[in-house]
Amino acid sequence: MYTHVAVDQPAAPAPAAPPRDSPAFLGIVSTIASTVVSNRKALLGFVILGVFTAMALFAQKIAPYDPNATDFLPTAPPSRAHLLGTTSYGQDIFSQLVWGARETLLIGGIAGMVATLLSTAIGVSSAYLGGIADNVLSAITDVFLVVPALPLMIIIAAYAQGGGMWVLIGVIAATSWSYGARQLRPQAQSLRGRDFLESARVRGENKFYIILVEVLPNMTSLIVAIFLGAALYAVLAAAGLQFIGLGDSSDLSWGTMLYWAENNEALQTGAPWWIIAPGACIALLGASVALVNYAVDEIANPALRGKKRKRGRRTAS
Numbered sequence: 001m002y003t004h005v006a007v008d009q010p011a012a013p014a015p016a017a018p019p020r021d022s023p024a025f026l027g028i029v030s031t032i033a034s035t036v037v038s039n040r041k042a043l044l045g046f047v048i049l050g051v052f053t054a055m056a057l058f059a060q061k062i063a064p065y066d067p068n069a070t071d072f073l074p075t076a077p078p079s080r081a082h083l084l085g086t087t088s089y090g091q092d093i094f095s096q097l098v099w100g101a102r103e104t105l106l107i108g109g110i111a112g113m114v115a116t117l118l119s120t121a122i123g124v125s126s127a128y129l130g131g132i133a134d135n136v137l138s139a140i141t142d143v144f145l146v147v148p149a150l151p152l153m154i155i156i157a158a159y160a161q162g163g164g165m166w167v168l169i170g171v172i173a174a175t176s177w178s179y180g181a182r183q184l185r186p187q188a189q190s191l192r193g194r195d196f197l198e199s200a201r202v203r204g205e206n207k208f209y210i211i212l213v214e215v216l217p218n219m220t221s222l223i224v225a226i227f228l229g230a231a232l233y234a235v236l237a238a239a240g241l242q243f244i245g246l247g248d249s250s251d252l253s254w255g256t257m258l259y260w261a262e263n264n265e266a267l268q269t270g271a272p273w274w275i276i277a278p279g280a281c282i283a284l285l286g287a288s289v290a291l292v293n294y295a296v297d298e299i300a301n302p303a304l305r306g307k308k309r310k311r312g313r314r315t316a317s
Helices: 023-038 040-057 093-129 131-146 149-159 165-176 178-191 195-202 207-243 254-263 271-302 300-315
Strands: none
Touching: 023 178, 040 093, 040 271, 093 131, 093 165, 093 207, 093 271, 131 178, 149 165, 149 207, 165 178, 165 207, 165 271, 178 207, 195 207, 207 271, 254 271, 271 300
């Protein structure tokens, strides 16, 4: 009678990330590109966002004049020389709009990124570590969720009035991370008992490695969605704070354009585009971020891609 003795096999090494010129990487890029192109809402969102990004990056080449120059006729109507007219100070509104995109997008991008990093660090760590760490981090998150964000932002911004863009970024990021952390915590908790995490623990991987390499990649779609929401919130919050005079009025952004237009009664003095143009740009930027979310959801959720293919087959038949 023979007895079978199991022999432990060495663990297979984790597959390396595909290089950029590999078929796997090209397949991922192709999937993302085809999803964006086939989704009209997502394509429109990326186009609008791309236009604003180009304005911010190439403002010096796109803007016809110095945005701070007061060399023109005050409150001039739109014309070939001034596409959106001029302000009460004789500044070209279109040039201000183009240059204002730079600070507006910087505030949205940086504040959204900082808030997302805080949300991810606190929400995922709270769920994975558990115990006392979970209780402490959850309590901190609950406190920030309960405290009204807008009055808190107004108080902090008023105290640091005139601090400029970086003060706004700090204020917005510090008051907007808790909602994302509350969303990430239950998702991270659902991953704690998965086999691949147990396998990482058996291999002796430390907690930092497991969170960074094993947990976060499985939450990419939610993290991206939280970033988009945080960036949009940052743009709107910054514009609101600047509009009521709690930013640095010497900065040039869409929010400060609204501030100066309102102070000079742009609608009553014959310069409506001074207030309409930045307001419309903020609204379009918000719409583009919402539309980009459609692409993120479809890329990350195979069920949505399957439903779209089925609808396409039904339409074709």
